[in-house]
Amino acid sequence: MVVNIYGKLWTSLLFLLLSKGEELKKPPTSIVFILADDLGIGDVGIYNENRTGDTPTIDRMGKDGIVLTQFHVMSPVCSPSRAAMMTGRESSVAGYPNIADCNPRGNKGYYYDNNIDQYRQVATDAIGRLNETWPSIAHTLKSAGYTTAMLGKWHLGCLGLPHFNEYGWDVMKSFEDHGDPASDIRWPGYTNFGSGFWTDKFDINNMQTIEAARTIFSNYTSETKIYLSLNPIVPHWPLSPRRSSMEAVPGPKECNISKFWEQNFTWTKEINKNFGRSQLRHHRGSKACMERVYRASVYEFDMLVRDALNLLDEFGRSNDALIIVTSDNGPEVPTGRLCWSQRGNVMHFRGYKRSLYEGGTRVPFIMRWSKIPKSIIHQDLYGIDLLPTFVHLVDRAQWLKNQLKQLHLDQLPGRLFPFLKYPTNQNNQRKELHHMWSYRTSLFADWEYGLAGHCSGHSPAFSARARDSDLKLLLEFARRNDSTILFPLIPNRSTFRRVELYNISADPFEQLDLLHNDSTLQCWNSLAAQLAADFLYWFRFTRPKTRGLLRRPHHPCRIGPPPPKNNNRMHYRRHRFAISHSHNKNQEQREHTPLSSSSSSSSSMSGSTTVLHY
Template sequence: MSRTLYIIALVLISAFAKAQETSNPNIVYILADDMGIGDVSGLNPEAKVSTPNIDALIKNGMTFTDAHTTSSVCTPSRYSIMTGEYAWRTKLKARVLDGYSKSLIADEKDTAPELLQRNGYATAMIGKWHLGWDWQLQTEENLEMDAKNPYQYAQDISDKVDYTKPFQGGPTDHGFDYFFGINASLDFPPYVYAENDNLITEPTETMKPDGKDKDFPGGRKLDLVGGQKLKRKGDKAPDFEAEDVMLDLTNKSVKYIADYKQSKPFFLYIPLTAPHTPVYPRPEFEGTSKAGIYGDFIQELDWTVGQIMTAVKEKGIEDNTIIIFTADNGASKASFPIEFEEKYNHKPSAHLRGRKATLHQGGLTVPFIVQWKNTIKPNSTNATTISLGDLYATCADIVNTKTELNQAVDSYSILPLLQGENTYDREASVYTNFAGRFSIRKGDWKMDLNPKKGKSYLFNIKDDPSETNNLFEDSAYAKKKEELTLALNDIILSGRSTKGKALENHGTKIWKQLFWLKEKK
C-alpha cells in the first residue's frame, strides 16, 4: 500500500470511529449455550478452565453477580431475551422447541431488534435461533400438533418440508436485517445453515446419530463421554460439519464487524452453540483444560469471545460499543455429567445448587458481564437481581424511547445500573423449569412450587445462596409464603409485571402448572 492510500485509509477509519462515537452505542450481545457461573475462571477461582478473554471483560467492565434467566432451558429463555416477555404467556407452557417447530414469536409481538431498527440501528444475528420458524411444506396438509407442545408437530415432518423454499417467522421476520446460523440446538436436525430466510445448502444427506453406546462396558448409563456427544439422527447438508460450527460462527461475527461500513450503530446478537451438546472442541483445543472435553469446549468459547473483542478493537469502535457476555441458562448435566464434578474437581454452578432444567439457582443464575468503555467503571460488580428479559427495556432506554404499548411486559431497564446509578424498578422475578413449574424471587426470598409433597422450596437467598435450608414447611414463614404467592399470582394473572392495563395470557387462563390456582377453583 502506498503512503497516500495508507493515509486515506487512516482518515476513513478515524472518520468512521468518530461518527460512531457521536451516535448511540453499538451493542454486541454474546450468548453462551448452557453455561454456569463456575465455568468462568474470573468468577470461580476453583475452575478447572481458563477464560482469559471473558476475564478481560470482567476487568474492563461490570459483573452482575445475581443475573438470572427467565427459564432454565433454551427456548423460553431466548424468547424473553428477544421480546421482554415471559414465554409462558404464549401457548408454550413447558419444554422447548425442536428444529421443525413453528415460530414461537407471534407477528404482532415486538422484539428488541425491531425496536432498535426503528431507532436507526442495523441489526444482525449470527448463531442459534431456537425460537422456531415456519417451514414451507411440499403439499398443503393439516398436520396434528403435539399435545404437550402446541408449536411442535406430533410426527416427523422432515420428509414433507420443501427445503428449497424460504421459511417464514425466523430472525429476519422479527427484527434482524441479516441472519446466519442454525434453527435449533446443535443436537437437533436438520443440520444445515440458513442465511436470512433461506437454507444455504439443501440437506440431502443423513447425519448419523451420536451419543451413549448401549454396548459400553457397564451399559449405556455409564457412557458419560458418549452422552456429551449427543446428536440426533436427521437430515444434513453435505457441507455441514457440527465440529466446525463454533469456528464458522466466530468467523462470520468477526467478518460482520470488520466489514461494517454504515455510519449508524449496529446491534449484533451472537447466540453461540457451546458448551451445549454435542461437546465438540476443535483439535487445537483438545486437552487444553483440566475438565475434559467440556472444559476444552469452554476454552474454545472463550477464544471466540476474544476474536470478537479484537474485531471490535481493531475496527476502532471499542469506546462506543457495549459488549455483553451471558448465557441462556446454567450448565447441562449431559454436557458435563454430575459424576465429572468429582472426577475433574470442577463445578459449573460453583457454590450454587442445581443445573439446567431445574428451578434451583444453578439452573437460573448465569454470568452477565458488560463492557462499555468510558461509561462503566472497570472491574466493578453489581448485586442487583436482574433478568435476561431486560434487554428490550434497556435498548429502549439507550435510544431514549418508551417501550411500545403492551409490549415487553416483563422487561426493565438496567441502563441506570450500567451508568452507576442505583435505579431498577423490578420488584419480583418469575422463573420456570423444563416442566413449566414456577418459582418467584422477591428481594432476598425465593419460592419454588411443586405439586409433589416435599418438593416445594422456600429459601432466603441472601443467607443461604446454596439453597441448603428449605423453610417451606416451617410455619414461622407462612406469611412470607403467602406474600410470595400473591405476588406470583398477580404477575401471572395480570398478563404483565410492568405497569399498565391488565392483559390476557395466551391459551387457557389457568393451566396445569398453576396447580395451586386450580385447587382454588
C-alpha cells in the same frame, strides 16, 4: 481476580456509579451480544478460580469491565430463556413454557398446535414461534438506526416462520433450517451444519460465525451503528473440540491427551452418544477426559469472544463498543445421558439445567464499555431487564410505549440496569420512565417438566422472586386438575403440594428451607403468603393460556396420576383450567379481540364463561 459472589454490596456501589459515571449522552456505535449455550457460572475463571485458564479472554473483559454476580435468566432451558430476553417478559408470557420443538415427531400437541395461525390475532398466543409483532431487542435497536444481525442459534420457532426481517433482523444466518415451506421462505443457514454439529462444532461456532461477522462489518463504515448477536451452540451437547483446545486447558491432567487421540480418532455422532466402540472408549469416557473435553469446548467459546473483540479492533470499533457475554441457562446435569457435556460447573449452587434452583438460572454476565467504569455488581438482575436497558440506552422509551399500546400489551416487568444514567434529553421524564420499568416487585418463572433422565435435584414447577428483598419462593400445586387453584386469589398453604422458601443473600446455596418446620404457619404468614398471592395473580391474569399446548405429557418426576383423558380436547387444554361448553358460542368474538388483563378479569368473573384470558 476472582469475584467474591457470597457478599452483597448494595446501594453504596450503585450510588458511586450513578454519581460519578459518565453521562451516557449517546449510545454505543457497536453492540455485540454473545450468548453461550448451557454455560455454568462456575465455568468462567473470573467467577471460579478452579477454572482459571479456561476463559482468559472473558476474564480480561471482566477485569476491565462490569461483572454481575447475581444475574438470573428467567428459565433453566434455552428457548424460554431466550424468549424472555428478547421480549422482556417472563418465559410463559412470551409464549414459551417449554422448548421450541423443531422435530415434532407427530407429537405437535405437546408443544404447539398444527393450526397456529388461526390463533395469531390474540397477542399472547405465540407458542410454536416467537410472536414477530411484539417489540423485542432487535426491533428496538433497528428502530434506533442500528443494523441488526443474528448469527447462530435461534431456537424460537421452526415451522411456518415469517421472513427474519419481521423479527427485526437485517442480517440472519441461522443454525436451524427455518422457514415456511408453503411460501418458500428460507432463512440463510450454515454450510455443512448437519454434519458439523456432531463432528466439528469449532467450524460452525467459530470459523463460519466470525467470517460472517467480518463480512457484516466490512459492508459498513465505522460510524454505522451495528448490533451483532452471536449465538454459538456450545458448551451444549454434542461436543467436538479440537486437540489443540484440549491441550490448551490446564486439566484434568489424569486425561492422557495423546492416548485420547490415538487410532486416528475423529469425532462422530456415535462417539457423542455412547463414547464409540473403540478399545479406548473407557479412557475417553473417564471423568477426567469428559471434563477435559467439556473445558476445551468452553475454551473454544472463549476463543469466539477473543475473535469477536479482534474484529472490533480490526474495523476500528472497539473504542465505542458495548460487549456483553452471558449464557441462556445453567450447565447440563452431571448424571444424565449426554456424555461429554455433563461436566459443567455451578460451584456450590444447587441445581443444574432444567431446575429452578440457583444453579439452573444464575449465569455469568460480563459487560464492557469504555463509558462505564469497571466494577462488580452484587445486585439481583434478570434476563428480562435487558430489553428495558437497551430501550433506555438508545432513547426509545416513547417508541416502546406506543408499540405496547397498539398491541394492547401490559407494561414490561423488568427494570433498568442500575449503572446506566438517564440521557440528558429524558431528564424531565425520569420519574415517569423509571416507574415504567419498576412497577413490578415480584418476578415469576416456571419449568413444569423434568430433568434429563432422572428426578434428582428436581425443583418445584414455579418460582417467585421478590425484587426488593432476598426471598425466593418455590411452589408446586397440590393437584394437577384442581380448579380451586384459581379461587380465591389469597392462597392457603394447602394449595400447594410442595413449597420452599429461601433467603438468597443469607443462603445462596438454598440449603435452609424456611418453611421446612413451619407447623404453626408463622413463616408462611409473615414471609411467604403475600409472595404466593402475587404468584397466583400472575398465574391467573398474566401468564397466557398458550393455546398451542393442548396436551401436557405426564412426567414421571411428578407425583400423582396423569391428567384425565377427554375426547373434547377443548375441555382440558391445560391442567389448571377448564373451558365451558359456551366456548364455541363466543369463540369468534374472542379470537378477533386482543385482550388486556382488565378485560381478562371481567370476563372471568362475569359468569357467562369460565375461560380465563391471561
